[in-house]
Amino acid sequence: MPRPLRIEGENLWYHVYNRGNEKRDIFFSDADNRLFLDILFRCAADFQVEVHAYALMVNHFHFLVMTREANLCRFMHEMLSGFVGRYNEAHARVGHVFQGRYKAIVVDTHEYGRELLRYIHLNPARTKRRGDAASLRERLRVLRDYPWSSYRAYAGIETCPWPLHTAELLADFGDTPTERRRRFARFVKEGLLTETDPFKHLIAKSILGGDAFVDKIKRLVQDGGHHDHTAVAARRRVTAIDIEAVIAAVANDYGVTAAELLIPRVKPALRDARRVLLWAAARHCIGRLSIEEIGQRLGGVTHAAVGHARAKIEHDIALGKAAATHACAIARRLAPDAALGNVADADEEWLDLYRSLAAYHKKYGHAMIPRNHTADLRLGAWAERQRLVRKGLAANATPLTDRQIALLDNLGFLW
Numbered sequence: 001m002p003r004p005l006r007i008e009g010e011n012l013w014y015h016v017y018n019r020g021n022e023k024r025d026i027f028f029s030d031a032d033n034r035l036f037l038d039i040l041f042r043c044a045a046d047f048q049v050e051v052h053a054y055a056l057m058v059n060h061f062h063f064l065v066m067t068r069e070a071n072l073c074r075f076m077h078e079m080l081s082g083f084v085g086r087y088n089e090a091h092a093r094v095g096h097v098f099q100g101r102y103k104a105i106v107v108d109t110h111e112y113g114r115e116l117l118r119y120i121h122l123n124p125a126r127t128k129r130r131g132d133a134a135s136l137r138e139r140l141r142v143l144r145d146y147p148w149s150s151y152r153a154y155a156g157i158e159t160c161p162w163p164l165h166t167a168e169l170l171a172d173f174g175d176t177p178t179e180r181r182r183r184f185a186r187f188v189k190e191g192l193l194t195e196t197d198p199f200k201h202l203i204a205k206s207i208l209g210g211d212a213f214v215d216k217i218k219r220l221v222q223d224g225g226h227h228d229h230t231a232v233a234a235r236r237r238v239t240a241i242d243i244e245a246v247i248a249a250v251a252n253d254y255g256v257t258a259a260e261l262l263i264p265r266v267k268p269a270l271r272d273a274r275r276v277l278l279w280a281a282a283r284h285c286i287g288r289l290s291i292e293e294i295g296q297r298l299g300g301v302t303h304a305a306v307g308h309a310r311a312k313i314e315h316d317i318a319l320g321k322a323a324a325t326h327a328c329a330i331a332r333r334l335a336p337d338a339a340l341g342n343v344a345d346a347d348e349e350w351l352d353l354y355r356s357l358a359a360y361h362k363k364y365g366h367a368m369i370p371r372n373h374t375a376d377l378r379l380g381a382w383a384e385r386q387r388l389v390r391k392g393l394a395a396n397a398t399p400l401t402d403r404q405i406a407l408l409d410n411l412g413f414l415w
Contacts (some may be wrong), residue, residue, distance in 0.1 A: 006104060007206060008070040009220050013052075013109045015116055015208070016076070018102040019060035026097060027058055032087065033148045034359075036061065039083045041162040042352060046286045047075040050165045053116075055123045055149035062120045064107070066165075074290065076102055105202065106217055108209025113169050115198040116208075117184075118191045121151040125192060139192050151188065156181035161355065241284040241334055243297055249333045250277045253326050264299040272323045278309035279327060284334050314349075315378045353382045354407055367411040387415055 020026040027033050033056050040063070044051050047069070054063035067075070084097045107116060124146040125139040143151060153160035154170060156177075173183040202208050207217050251258045254273040260266065266274045278301070281294045295301040316323040356379050361367045373380030386408060388394035 006073060007106050007217060007221060008067070008072050009106075009217075010070055011066065011068060012070075012072075013064065013066045013107045013113075014072060015062065015064055015105045015107050015120075016102055017060065017062045018098045018100075021096045021099045023059060023099065025058045026060070026087075027056055027148075028091075030147075031090070035086055035090070036083055037148075037162055038352070038355065039086070040079055043075055043079040043082065045163070047071050047078070049075050051162070052165045052169055053120050053150045053154075054164075055120050055151075057123055062123060064116060064120060072104060076104070078286075078290070104206075105199075106207050106209075108213035109169065111210050111213070112198055112208050114172055114187065115196060117154075117169055118188050119196075119198050121149055121154070121188050122191050124149055124151075126195075136192055140189060143188065143192070154181065155185045155188075161351075163351065243281055243285050243289065243294070246281050246284055246334065247277065247298075249330050250280055250326075253330050253333070262299050264301050264305075272326070275309040275313050276323060276327050276330065278306050279313035280330050280334065282306055282310045283331070311378065315381055350404065353379060354404075357383060357408075357413075358411060361411045367408070367413045383413075386413070390415060 027036070036056060037054070040054070041051060043049070044065070047067075049068070049071075050066045052064045052066060055061070065072075080098065080102065087097055088094055107113070109116070122143070125143040144155070144157065146152075150160060150164055150166070152158045153164055154166055160166075170177075170180040170184060173180040173187070199208065203214050207214055209217070247258045247261060250273060251261055254261075254270070254276075256270060256273060260270060261274060261277050263274075278294075278298060281289075281298060282291060285294055289297070291303045291306050295303060295306045298306075313323055313327055317327055356376065357367055357369065360369055360379070367383075369380055369383045371380045371384045373383075385394055385397075386400065389397045389400055390405070392399075
């Protein structure tokens, strides 16, 4: 059977889904669901992908994303391989988790966005495991209470703990936030009464949209737009930020030559500069280059070496060490419009560490994590830094927002 096209392009919307190998269950616990969503949103931030909706079921998943760059395949590879590795480790298993390749449909959200949003969110209420005899009231209760879909965020029941994008699709439901949420909830509820199939007009198992949209996607493919590299030869696009620009920025900040930085085993005086280079490349080039490719371009180092350097610099940033000043200056030079302030306090990274602290709180019943927390030294250092930032004693720090302070207060964080 021929494979559907894996179409890639800038600012394209995708409905992505897959199920467990041999239709087996995947998500056995809250920890499994949380792990999947943590990795999904972390990779989305790395690859400039917007997550607009999701639903995780026991044996499959759905999500709706929009790619700012033509990099869906790289994003999905990084996300799924990261999840499978962590999942297999947690469950002491090996081998495949998912059934074949994920499915990715390019969607015209102007025509099918509402129906697709309803289809994704109705999954928990329509599952056959609940039985055909389940009443409308029971299905509606499941829909409203199910914790592993984005429905509750769209309906205004609770705030999503991950950086979910809801505004664009909700805008079609009314003029005010309250009206939009109410109309959205009513529209989804109506789907429990009348079942519709948003995929009956699917073209080539890959495109869902009106005639004009289908013609646009066909021209994208014919004119050399990115699609599945297993079907045609892949074309290398330029990196999100050219890696040579990253090398030059680090060399300039440290006052050394590029050649000195590209030696894998640098002299001791340049070790921090070398680590900052690997960190900056992983941060700014990951949308177009894999970690392995970054390692090869920067002296032939391994995936593990890049990851170790990245973790070391982020740990130094959390503690406000000397490397933090260089790292922040380089980040501002490479992305002057990003308004990063302290890189460690960029919202997605702050939320990532906050979720780790919340998991610690859930396990131990408090948030009094020691600075030298041996299980996660970076988390311990980050918690200590939050106290210093609030007191105005941390170097290179952006003040905590009221929202960040409130989140920590809710955990009983000791200032």
